[in-house]
Amino acid sequence: GDVAVLVPAAGAGVRLGAGAPKALRPLAGAPLLVHAVRRVALAPSVRCVVVAAPPAEVDAVRALLAPVAPVTVVAGGAERQQSVAAALAAVPAGIPIVLVHDAARALTPPALVEAVAAAVRGGADAVIPVLPVIDTIKEVDAAGTVLGTVDRAALRAVQTPQGFRRTVLAAAHAAATDPLTDDAGLVEKAGGAVLCVPGSELALKITRPLDLLIAEALLAAEGG
Numbered sequence: 001g002d003v004a005v006l007v008p009a010a011g012a013g014v015r016l017g018a019g020a021p022k023a024l025r026p027l028a029g030a031p032l033l034v035h036a037v038r039r040v041a042l043a044p045s046v047r048c049v050v051v052a053a054p055p056a057e058v059d060a061v062r063a064l065l066a067p068v069a070p071v072t073v074v075a076g077g078a079e080r081q082q083s084v085a086a087a088l089a090a091v092p093a094g095i096p097i098v099l100v101h102d103a104a105r106a107l108t109p110p111a112l113v114e115a116v117a118a119a120v121r122g123g124a125d126a127v128i129p130v131l132p133v134i135d136t137i138k139e140v141d142a143a144g145t146v147l148g149t150v151d152r153a154a155l156r157a158v159q160t161p162q163g164f165r166r167t168v169l170a171a172a173h174a175a176a177t178d179p180l181t182d183d184a185g186l187v188e189k190a191g192g193a194v195l196c197v198p199g200s201e202l203a204l205k206i207t208r209p210l211d212l213l214i215a216e217a218l219l220a221a222e223g224g
């Protein structure tokens with residue numbers, strides 16, 4: 001394998017509602033993070049997985065993941081971007097491709113991990129999995145008055161894993177000022193090119209309670 005996968009998992013999960021940090025919430029009997037890491041580790045290109053855990057849960061996460069896959073666990077930060085940076089700093093030398101993958105996208109298929117890695121291996125500096133936007137999108141002002149309708153055909157909803165030549169991701173993080181919600185955005189800001197590949201419905205981000213129900217139904221449909 002020539003790929004390291006960073007798994008930011010240090011978020012609180014505010015939108016999911018009260019309870020444990022989101023990555024440790026159960027889905028069909030196992031924490032979201034276990035589902036996510038198990039699938040990532042099944043991708044043949046993956047040599048190394050680094051998880052950024054909630055600082056208070058580093059030891060617990062290490063114990064939780066030890067039977068799942070060989071992983072390195074580091075403490076995450078207050079913003080997702082800081083969690084990614086902490087994980088990136090723990091990637092061993094000699095691995096040329098780095099993917100960044102949300103623990104919250106717990107059902108992402110190994111084939112999507114492979115597809116993103118392959119696109120980077122094929123020469124792209126930065127690669128994102130995307131889906132078409134389904135809803136009509138309006139731009140509005142603070143009072144809720146519609147300013148206009150955005151051309152949906154030119155829009156994409158962005159998933160993870162996002163893939164990078166390691167040197168490109170490291171440079172983008174080093175140059176980062178304001179925190180962004182995705183890593184490809186840092187590359188864009190630095191003037192780099194970002195390539196889209198087809199995403200997967202299974203890579204949905206578990207964000208609100210409804211998403212947990214959908215994920216449970218998806219797991220049941222695939223037989224556990």
Ligand code: CTP
Nearest residue numbers: 008009010011012013014015078079083103104
């Ligand atoms: N994340 C992280 N460190 C943070 C914030 C988020 O590692 N300081 C991770 C989350 O654990 C998650 C991924 O980034 O796997 C995507 O973030 P999101 O879905 O927003 O998760 P949370 O921030 O936990 O959820 P919320 O925004 O509802 O609190």
Ligand code: MG
Nearest residue numbers: 011012013080
């Ligand atoms: Mg968040």
